[in-house]
Amino acid sequence: MNDVILRLDAVEKHFGATPAVHGVTLEIARGEFFALLGPSGCGKTTLLRLVAGFEQPDAGRVVLDGTDVAGVPANERPVNTVFQHYALFPHLTVADNVAFGLRYKSEIRNQKSDIDEMLRLVRLEGLGDRKPDQLSGGQKQRVALARALILHPKVLLLDEPLAALDVKLRKEMQVELKALQRRVGITFIFVTHDQEEALTLADRVAVMNLGKVEQVGTTEAIFERPWTKFVADFMGAVNFFDGFVVRPEKMRLHAAATAGAVEGKVESKVYQGETTRWLVRAADGKLLTVVEQNDGVPDAVSRLKPGDRVWVTWERRHEVPMK
Numbered sequence: 429m430n431d432v433i434l435r436l437d438a439v440e441k442h443f444g445a446t447p448a449v450h451g452v453t454l455e456i457a458r459g460e461f462f463a464l465l466g467p468s469g470c471g472k473t474t475l476l477r478l479v480a481g482f483e484q485p486d487a488g489r490v491v492l493d494g495t496d497v498a499g500v501p502a503n504e505r506p507v508n509t510v511f512q513h514y515a516l517f518p519h520l521t522v523a524d525n526v527a528f529g530l531r532y533k534s535e536i537r538n539q540k541s542d543i544d545e546m547l548r549l550v551r552l553e554g555l556g557d558r559k560p561d562q563l564s565g566g567q568k569q570r571v572a573l574a575r576a577l578i579l580h581p582k583v584l585l586l587d588e589p590l591a592a593l594d595v596k597l598r599k600e601m602q603v604e605l606k607a608l609q610r611r612v613g614i615t616f617i618f619v620t621h622d623q624e625e626a627l628t629l630a631d632r633v634a635v636m637n638l639g640k641v642e643q644v645g646t647t648e649a650i651f652e653r654p655w656t657k658f659v660a661d662f663m664g665a666v667n668f669f670d671g672f673v674v675r676p677e678k679m680r681l682h683a684a685a686t687a688g689a690v691e692g693k694v695e696s697k698v699y700q701g702e703t704t705r706w707l708v709r710a711a712d713g714k715l716l717t718v719v720e721q722n723d724g725v726p727d728a729v730s731r732l733k734p735g736d737r738v739w740v741t742w743e744r745r746h747e748v749p750m751k
């Protein structure tokens with residue numbers, strides 16, 4: 429990879445006996461939108477804190493833009509962090525909250541125009557005189573983003589910054605955040621335990637499990653070609669066979685006997701609008717999950733009900749080998 433902005437080299441961090449981060453090696457390119465994805469406790473926040481300088485590694489190296497930052501204090505690293513609870517100062521105006529980061533930097537030039545520029549960037553122009561409690565959740569999150577971006581960090585670290593928002597606002601903010609990252613061109617490292625959020629936002633994803641990176645790749649590679657059972661399972665590919673896995677949306681249902689099909693019985697069906705999610709009990713007892721697009725509804729398959737015989741097929745090319 430050329431133009432690496434962040435390199436992690438065999439990074440270790442233990443808390444007592446717990447390896448929070450275990451042998452993590454990663455390269456992130458300048459300008460990338462990178463997601464750290466994994467279940468609760470897998471070490472995502474600890475990894476961000478090691479990059480930010482809030483924690484020191486027990487072993488390994490953190491190299492930011494070509495410089496080993498061991499011993500460089502957090503406030504001197506060219507990174508900034510946005511947290512889940514945006515921690516705005518309630519008694520300060522929006523503009524003063526955004527300016528807050530600048531106070532700790534020696535070169536304070538053009539404060540006013542920098543702040544206006546930032547407020548425009550996060551679509552808060554005209555709201556600079558408000559207090560945080562006069563803002564919506566999404567607007568507060570944008571103030572937190574502006575406060576972090578005004579220092580022009582080389583890398584912006586975001587630790588589940590949208591988790592406090594309701595689903596609709598969260599989806600809107602995802603679209604905005606992606607557009608914002610494209611506009612500013614700063615490397616974003618975004619922590620989430622939500623696979624859909626990672627897929628929506630990121631160029632590349634690292635899936636973490638028990639302090640280790642299980643797989644790094646483009647969103648499509650992580651989703652379509654998982655290397656391990658853990659990654660496959662985390663990405664919702666639930667049909668495991670000996671040596672391979674098949675995603676539910678790659679399987680087809682038939683209401684009549686079909687050559688090469690697995691025969692079974694409908695155990696349940698859940699209508700989900702665009703799709704229907706079926707559970708099929710195969711003759712050998714295995715439970716298969718099939719997701720069908722509802723583009724042909726009503727048809728013979730859509731009329732099937734629990735207890736009915738059904739036939740399941742898939743193409744060999746959709747069998748993903750597992751380690």
Ligand SMILES: Nc1ncnc2c1ncn2[C@@H]1O[C@H](COP(=O)(O)OP(=O)(O)OP(=O)(O)O)[C@@H](O)[C@H]1O
Nearest residue numbers: 443446447448467468469470471472473474475621
């Ligand atoms: N300061 C600490 N002292 C002791 N153990 C810690 C500390 N910080 C984290 N841990 C442990 O390290 C592991 C990784 O924690 P971390 O906060 O990095 O997980 P996470 O992936 O961010 O989880 P979540 O999605 O819940 O935020 C967990 O087992 C956690 O209990």
Ligand SMILES: [Mg+2]
Nearest residue numbers: 472473474587
């Ligand atoms: Mg965390």
